[in-house]
Amino acid sequence: MARATSNRQKLITSIIAWAAAIVIFFPILWIIVLSFKAEGDAIRTPLGVLTSSWTLDSYAVVQDRSDYLKHFFNSVIVAVGSTLLGILVAVPAAWSMAFVPSKRTRGILMWMLSTKMLPAVGVLYPIYLLFIQLGILDSRTGLVIVLMLINLPIIVWMLYTYFREIPAEILEAARMDGAGMRAELLYVLTPMAIPGIASTMLLNVILAWNEAFWTLNLTAAKAAPLTAFIASYSSPEGLFYAKLSAASVMAIAPILVMGWFSQKQLVRGLTFGAVK
Amino acid sequence: MKQIQLTQVSKRFGDVEVIPPLDLEIEDGEFVVFVGPSGCGKSTLLRLIAGLEDVTSGAVIINGEDATGIPPARRSLAMVFQSYALYPHMSVRKNIAFPLRMAGLDKAEQNRRVEDAANVLNLTEYLDRRPGQLSGGQRQRVAIGRAIVREPTAFLFDEPLSNLDAALRVGMRLEISELHKRLATTMIYVTHDQVEAMTMADKIVVLQLGVIEQIGSPLELYRNPQNIFVAGFIGSPRMNLLEGSEAAAHNAHTIGIRPEHISISTDKGDWEGVVGVTEHLGSDTFFHVSCPAFANPLTVRAGGDVDLSYGTKIFLTPDKAHLHRFDDKGLRLT
Numbered sequence: 090m091a092r093a094t095s096n097r098q099k100l101i102t103s104i105i106a107w108a109a110a111i112v113i114f115f116p117i118l119w120i121i122v123l124s125f126k127a128e129g130d131a132i133r134t135p136l137g138v139l140t141s142s143w144t145l146d147s148y149a150v151v152q153d154r155s156d157y158l159k160h161f162f163n164s165v166i167v168a169v170g171s172t173l174l175g176i177l178v179a180v181p182a183a184w185s186m187a188f189v190p191s192k193r194t195r196g197i198l199m200w201m202l203s204t205k206m207l208p209a210v211g212v213l214y215p216i217y218l219l220f221i222q223l224g225i226l227d228s229r230t231g232l233v234i235v236l237m238l239i240n241l242p243i244i245v246w247m248l249y250t251y252f253r254e255i256p257a258e259i260l261e262a263a264r265m266d267g268a269g270m271r272a273e274l275l276y277v278l279t280p281m282a283i284p285g286i287a288s289t290m291l292l293n294v295i296l297a298w299n300e301a302f303w304t305l306n307l308t309a310a311k312a313a314p315l316t317a318f319i320a321s322y323s324s325p326e327g328l329f330y331a332k333l334s335a336a337s338v339m340a341i342a343p344i345l346v347m348g349w350f351s352q353k354q355l356v357r358g359l360t361f362g363a364v365k
Numbered sequence: 366m367k368q369i370q371l372t373q374v375s376k377r378f379g380d381v382e383v384i385p386p387l388d389l390e391i392e393d394g395e396f397v398v399f400v401g402p403s404g405c406g407k408s409t410l411l412r413l414i415a416g417l418e419d420v421t422s423g424a425v426i427i428n429g430e431d432a433t434g435i436p437p438a439r440r441s442l443a444m445v446f447q448s449y450a451l452y453p454h455m456s457v458r459k460n461i462a463f464p465l466r467m468a469g470l471d472k473a474e475q476n477r478r479v480e481d482a483a484n485v486l487n488l489t490e491y492l493d494r495r496p497g498q499l500s501g502g503q504r505q506r507v508a509i510g511r512a513i514v515r516e517p518t519a520f521l522f523d524e525p526l527s528n529l530d531a532a533l534r535v536g537m538r539l540e541i542s543e544l545h546k547r548l549a550t551t552m553i554y555v556t557h558d559q560v561e562a563m564t565m566a567d568k569i570v571v572l573q574l575g576v577i578e579q580i581g582s583p584l585e586l587y588r589n590p591q592n593i594f595v596a597g598f599i600g601s602p603r604m605n606l607l608e609g610s611e612a613a614a615h616n617a618h619t620i621g622i623r624p625e626h627i628s629i630s631t632d633k634g635d636w637e638g639v640v641g642v643t644e645h646l647g648s649d650t651f652f653h654v655s656c657p658a659f660a661n662p663l664t665v666r667a668g669g670d671v672d673l674s675y676g677t678k679i680f681l682t683p684d685k686a687h688l689h690r691f692d693d694k695g696l697r698l699t
């Protein structure tokens with residue numbers, strides 16, 4: 090009897106979980122469906138959409154009208170570049186804050202986080218002017234720098250919590266075992282820090298890939314990544330649902346695939362330190 | 366031969382003097398236990414010897430050489446930590462081999478020594494596992510293995526058994542004692558557990574607030590505690606410490622009598638009392654007896670077959686030959 094109740098409970102929980110998942114996933118699913126429809130069918134009622142014929146036309150038109158690969162490479166360069174640059178800056182910062190904290194460490198960390206509370210648009214004007222003066226408007230270099238800067242607080246925080254998890258006693262044990270500074274870094278610290286650095290990089294690539302505000306405002310034609318590529322289909326000439334959907338699918342597919350394969354690492358990265 | 370010598374060693378953390386200047390000598394091959402309540406500076410003292418903390422003043426001399434400024438890596442001491450501090454990303458084999466790798470030994474020699482250590486510690490079948498896949502006792506063994514492979518000048522143990530359950534602790538205690546007999550290497554062992562100190566040590570150093578209260582063999586400390594602190598700290602259950610007129614009658618400020626040195630009678634004796642809580646251990650029975658003459662109940666040991674019910678009126682007689690007398694500063698009177 091007890092077993093029957095628990096089975097029923099399981100069933101109910103499963104149904105609720107699936108329902109929630111479908112609701113959350115539905116917009117993405119609908120975009121995928123629309124992307125395979127003709128422009129005329131895409132604006133019909135949901136039933137009409139589902140019963141109409143399937144086509145790859147929208148993809149062909151999108152690829153024809155704008156160079157997907159160029160935008161794709163811009164996205165890759167901006168996401169990977171800003172991440173690498175961010176890690177380069179953040180590792181020493183988080184390192185020193187975790188292992189040789191000072192009286193102000195806590196305050197600096199909070200201050201860094203507080204910059205994320207400011208609406209981005211608040212600094213758009215000064216940054217735009219700076220970009221013009223430095224001549225890096227609509228350049229990948231400019232985007233790499235600005236995306237690195239806006240995500241830096243998150244990178245430092247994540248790395249800091251990771252490094253903090255490395256017990257000091259293990260480093261002391263290495264010293265007692267005869268390891269000098271170099272050996273301690275190479276054989277003990279780095280291997281223990283790598284999973285944390287990897288998770289942080291992964292999350293940052295995703296954040297940078299999806300970043301729309303700065304990429305839309307600071308690029309035009311040359312450095313525009315995939316976010317700008319999507320936006321270009323929501324045009325004043327009218328809404329083109331099917332083409333917009335096709336562009337969106339093409340833009341999110343790479344990051345979706347990457348996220349799918351690295352989800353274990355990602356979840357660990359996002360929840361790490363939260364349970365302590 | 367004096368192997369480790371501390372001369373006027375002191376340690377300050379900011380304004381707080383954790384260890385006022387002290388002297389200590391440790392002989393070659395000795396098993397020395399630092400014992401004291403938490404916060405007494407015993408771990409700090411061990412870390413000063415290890416070199417993990419810098420001394421504020423004084424000198425640490427190891428094997429006749431001044432090691433005060435030498436980093437821990439070059440003091441040729443091995444340490445076992447409370448949290449085991451194993452390298453989580455390395456297999457047991459690599460953990461144990463790590464000090465050998467740092468010393469630059471060749472692969473074959475590393476393997477031979479790791480196998481030997483694993484053999485001694487019953488770890489052979491776990492050599493290819495990660496620390497995360499081992500139980501607490503096994504991890505502790507790996508930590509000890511990592512310490513012994515290098516054949517160091519001395520072993521330092523920082524409360525190594527406090528994370529283990531009671532049964533395992535007794536087992537590991539024996540194993541460490543046996544290891545000491547077999548290797549005959551100096552061991553310095555820090556614990557807050559006076560039972561560990563009594564059962565393992567050749568020499569016990571009792572510390573309180575960074576000050577050495579007494580140094581001696583376990584039985585010396587048990588039989589002749591130099592002050593009230595040591596008298597109360599060493600021995601389980603604790604020594605009964607009595608003040609007032611009874612102490613004055615013995616020309617002392619405080620007198621101490623151990624539970625086993627009090628005899629019980631139902632009809633006559635020096636002190637009258639009422640039986641309170643009784644603890645049966647099987648081999649022994651401990652009675653907590655309230656006497657109107659004293660503020661605190663007395664603990665009295667009797668044989669395992671003695672049974673007195675709660676509230677029974679009894680008489681206690683201390684064995685005068687085992688009475689400890691202390692003055693008003695808490696120091697032993699002779």
